[in-house]
Amino acid sequence: MLTFVEQHDEHKQIFSRQMVIDFSQCNEKRELYLFELLRISSDTATEDYKERGMSAEFLQDHGYAMLVSRQAFRFHRMPRENDFVTLETWEETPEPIQLVRGYRFIDKNGAPLISGISSWIIVDPKSRRIVRPSEFTLREPPVFHRELDCMKFGKISIPKDLQKLSERHICFSDIDANGHMNNARYGAYAIDSLPVEYQQKKFSDFRINFSKEARRGDLMEMFGSFNDEQKKAVIVGRHDGITSFECEFYWK
Numbered sequence: 001m002l003t004f005v006e007q008h009d010e011h012k013q014i015f016s017r018q019m020v021i022d023f024s025q026c027n028e029k030r031e032l033y034l035f036e037l038l039r040i041s042s043d044t045a046t047e048d049y050k051e052r053g054m055s056a057e058f059l060q061d062h063g064y065a066m067l068v069s070r071q072a073f074r075f076h077r078m079p080r081e082n083d084f085v086t087l088e089t090w091e092e093t094p095e096p097i098q099l100v101r102g103y104r105f106i107d108k109n110g111a112p113l114i115s116g117i118s119s120w121i122i123v124d125p126k127s128r129r130i131v132r133p134s135e136f137t138l139r140e141p142p143v144f145h146r147e148l149d150c151m152k153f154g155k156i157s158i159p160k161d162l163q164k165l166s167e168r169h170i171c172f173s174d175i176d177a178n179g180h181m182n183n184a185r186y187g188a189y190a191i192d193s194l195p196v197e198y199q200q201k202k203f204s205d206f207r208i209n210f211s212k213e214a215r216r217g218d219l220m221e222m223f224g225s226f227n228d229e230q231k232k233a234v235i236v237g238r239h240d241g242i243t244s245f246e247c248e249f250y251w252k
Contacts, residue, residue, distance in 0.1 A: 008051040013144050014090045015048035021083045031078040034191050034206065039184035041103055041116065042068055044089050054138055056177075062138060065125040068183050069098060072207040073116040074150035077107075084108040091142040094133035097121070102148055115150040151205050156246045159225035159234055165193040167221045170214050170239075180213035186245045190235045193222035194249070198233055201251035208247035214239050 008015045025036045046056060049066070059065060079085050085105055092100040103116035122131040133141060168189070176182040186208065191199060214220060218239040225234045233249045 006047070006051075008048060012090075013142060014088050015044070015051060017044050017047065017087045017089075019085055019087070021079045021081055021085060023081055026081045030081040032080070033188075035184045035188035037073065037114065038071065038187045038208075039182070040087065041071070041089070041118070042183055044087055044103075045101055045118075045120075048089055048091075052139065059138075060125050063124055063126075064131060064136065064138070065123050065178070066099070066120050067123060067178075068210065069119045069121045070153035070207070070209045071116065071118040072151045072153045072205070073103075073114055074205050075114055075203055076112045076149075078203075079105065079107075079113050083113075085113065090144060090146065092117075092145055093143055094141055095119070096134075097130065097132055099133055099136075102146055104146075104148070112149070115148045117148055117150060117153055119153050151207060153207060153209070156207060156209055156234065156248055158236060158246060159227075162223040162225050162234075162236060165195075165222045165224045165235075167219055170216050170218045170220060172216060174214075175216050180215050181244075183210060186210065186237065186247075189220060189222060189237055190245075190247050190249075193224060193235060194233065195226075198226065198249070201249070203249055204252050205250040206247065208245060210245050212239075212242050212244045214244045220244065 006017045021032055025032055027033050049055070085107060088104045090102050092102055094100060099120040099122065101118050101120065104112065105114040107113055122133065122136050123129065124131060170181055174181045174185045221238050223236045223238065231251050234246070236246045237244045
């Protein structure tokens, strides 16, 4: 019988969470869906804070909310159905206007599956004012760094040859308790918009930047550019003419 462990190691400054990948989390190739990866990563970051006494409700009561801003992941081997996986996550030394968090998915033998890094902004939930990490005083800022085999999050260059791929309205099931579209759903919209031949690619890296919150009823228009020479696709989601998110897929 499998035993699952979920704990924050204060000495190592790492939160670890064990799980088995379920059938419903996988695509037709029995590999973990991209949007499930985004969901698991963000939820585990939230759980790390909760384990340290800073639940979402506690943060809100003290005038803070955490929003993921940018993410970058490298796929060494995408987890598959029934895989026993451990996710390790930790806070890195913060940057001037954003928090930084690392991720490492490993299999039951300790072999790397996915490496990732993300940035988060702190906002006042009422005014939506951005709070600098130096103003976030509920805990001592981490002084920690761990090398990761993945791309760095950062600015995504948007090609000029974008073509419209699809459009869809933001629905009830896309919205989370923050009142806007959950960050994982942007990943679903992005990969759904890809032509079939690109959905079948073996992706090596993925980066996504979140720009403007989308809400229920908004019409999300998806645009894309494909560079087979560079083995790269850029997807941009816009609503009301404003960029909501942008992302990059790389393949081997």
